[in-house]
Amino acid sequence: MSLTLENLNQKNTKTLKTIQSEVESINRIALSVDCVIFGFDENKLKVLLIRSDLRKYQSKWSLLGDLIHINEDLDAAAYRILKQRTGLSDVYLEQVHTFGTINRHPAGRVVTVAYCSLINIQHHKLNIFDNELHWHDINNVTELAFDHQQIFDTCYHRLQKRIQEHPLGFNLLPKKFSLRELQNLYEAILGTKMDRRNFRKKFFAMDFLIDLGEIEQDVPHRPGKLYKFNYGKYEKKKKKWVGIDF
Amino acid sequence: MSLTLENLNQKNTKTLKTIQSEVESINRIALSVDCVIFGFDENKLKVLLIRSDLRKYQSKWSLLGDLIHINEDLDAAAYRILKQRTGLSDVYLEQVHTFGTINRHPAGRVVTVAYCSLINIQHHKLNIFDNELHWHDINNVTELAFDHQQIFDTCYHRLQKRIQEHPLGFNLLPKKFSLRELQNLYEAILGTKMDRRNFRKKFFAMDFLIDLGEIEQDVPHRPGKLYKFNYGKYEKKKKKWVGIDF
């Protein structure tokens, strides 16, 4: 498109009153939040799904979502919706992306803000099971309702990126974990296999793991040492700078 | 917070009709887009700002924003608003983050979706100058209207990260550029100084620069060679994988 008369002639300054009237009337849109909650169990990455609220769509799984209230902070809405749907609190939610194509929702114009989180399934027991809430292996997530597949994919890619740059993974493990568990986690999330010796060398070189002087129990083979993550040291030493790399 | 009776008793399933009525009435919110348009000129990173539409706030600069229409895709709204405010089209906009605290806007509840872009100031001449639209050196961006400082900061950090991982910077340079111009760009955006020899080595090793066999004109010193970026080769060879690093 090129420059049009409409653009040239339009005077963009508006009064507060004009804007107030626009805000109060013609341009209001329903806003929702959808939460993509990742967890890790049995060496598989999982995600929490429910049957859609819309009975019409209950043959498909959907993300945890609801409309946000007009007098509610966006982040607060995300926490409220998560709690309402799952009973979970004390979970850190990160905003990922906002999806706003016109026809994404069958009930009308609804723009949705996607949030995602990573939790330890053992530490965060679900308290509410409405709409068949339960964990799904991410490799079986397919044909979600509405545009939820796209939202899920976006959040999953974000997760893959973030876990390489931040120590998110430790949230998904028991408080005391072995290096094998840590590697299984990375392999599950990144969908790849890694060399065991190099993986260990990498983490030992970072020097953020504390050897607890304990070993795994009840494993049918040589038990591994248990570690915990040194968040304090990480906060002090974390990378300020990376280089140009593409 | 722990589990409450309210949570246990709430039945989360709703009918389509219930949702439709929520979408159509109580929960509608004004949505806006704000654009953070970065450009590069005179070895400085710049950003496009206007005086706020609200006369009351016209002593402060603000981002390019407007309300989105109820029947308009979110991305389309961003492009429309950019065009309306600046006359610019053919500019790639990337969504960055959505800001939704209750009192962020004086005209009422307005949730805003921030988009950002990087353009070559020479290639994209502005056609509209309402509200004193013009380029500001990013080092002089301070005290923006509303929460626009926060939005700007978020977009600037995103830019700093993305330019290290993707070849965005070439959009900001002339079609033919010298390595010094490229380095100035990176130094301006990242706010740092780099070693000239190592910078060159890095880019030559990537092997995405095409030597045009031409040299700079009208420089008061030895002219540098001119290059262009090989987008085709980049698309084929670009990094699929990075490692764990934090």
Place this chain on the structure above:
DNA sequence: ACTAATTTGTGTAAATATTACACATTTACT
């Protein structure tokens, strides 16, 4: 108590990437 199966724990050499650093060359200007 022995054996088999499984997984942990460890080291090194080669290749690659990063860093710090200095001087001769080219051009415009006077």
Place this chain on the structure above:
DNA sequence: AGTAAATGTGTAATATTTACACAAATTAGT
């Protein structure tokens, strides 16, 4: 012709990444 300014280039030291193999610890089965 001389000066000022920026370009273009190389190397040695260090750090990081990669590929790769074998002994030790434990359980389960006999």
